[in-house]
Amino acid sequence: MDDQANISVKDQVSEEEWKARCDLAALYRLVHMHGWDDLFFTHISMRIPGPEEHFLLNPFGLLYEDVTASNLVKIDLEGNVLPPSRYGINPAGFTIHSAIHAARSDVNVALHLHSDAGVAVAAQKQGLRPISQLAMNIFNDVSYHDYEGVALESDEKARLVKDLGEKNLMILRNHGTLSVGDHPFSAYVRIYLLERACKVQVMAQAGGELIEWDQAMQDRVFGQSAEISSNEFFKEIGWAAILDRVRRESPGFDT
Numbered sequence: 001m002d003d004q005a006n007i008s009v010k011d012q013v014s015e016e017e018w019k020a021r022c023d024l025a026a027l028y029r030l031v032h033m034h035g036w037d038d039l040f041f042t043h044i045s046m047r048i049p050g051p052e053e054h055f056l057l058n059p060f061g062l063l064y065e066d067v068t069a070s071n072l073v074k075i076d077l078e079g080n081v082l083p084p085s086r087y088g089i090n091p092a093g094f095t096i097h098s099a100i101h102a103a104r105s106d107v108n109v110a111l112h113l114h115s116d117a118g119v120a121v122a123a124q125k126q127g128l129r130p131i132s133q134l135a136m137n138i139f140n141d142v143s144y145h146d147y148e149g150v151a152l153e154s155d156e157k158a159r160l161v162k163d164l165g166e167k168n169l170m171i172l173r174n175h176g177t178l179s180v181g182d183h184p185f186s187a188y189v190r191i192y193l194l195e196r197a198c199k200v201q202v203m204a205q206a207g208g209e210l211i212e213w214d215q216a217m218q219d220r221v222f223g224q225s226a227e228i229s230s231n232e233f234f235k236e237i238g239w240a241a242i243l244d245r246v247r248r249e250s251p252g253f254d255t
Contacts, residue, residue, distance in 0.1 A: 009070040016049040021069035029250040032064035038114040043093030059087030099157035109187035117199035118177040135197035136221035147174040185239035
């Protein structure tokens, strides 16, 4: 028997890569805990620290509640699966995430969803509307990308990157939502706010006339939120708290 088969993934990778694996597995578990998962058809990626352009994706066909640090798949920007792994990846996930990681060196985490509320707002001509504090927290940071079918064509990458620009959130029209960040907490909080804003919008549209705030208020609330969310200490303590929740409610992600 090959002795390598008995060596754990943790023992085969750097401390930095193992930490990235644990953080990313926690994000998958969080998405499942929120009910945002779409079986295994969406994806979250994380850049591995170091000079190589390598990042991690979920094993295609594995449910989010079963994703662990060890079974995440490491790939390069050409889509080559790097050992150790016995799994493949979602081709659409590679298209979207490789484009973002190649174009945005500031992005360490990219998170893409197909939630009911997110897709519902993505199907609306106006997209996200500034009708709640949740929405205005991130309103100025939201970009849009027109639907081109399932993201399998490599030439879509350039248009996706252009549409994202320097913003950190995207509504993919008729498709879903996406967030990026330099830290797992940043990407998570952004998608959390966007998803809740979409849910509130869909609920509010079932009632009476909506109150929309002007650009001045949008700028004010966005500025207040950005000042807090950009604090590096806040990211660390916030993420530590989130990890504690995942350990309690979805143990085993860090194995």
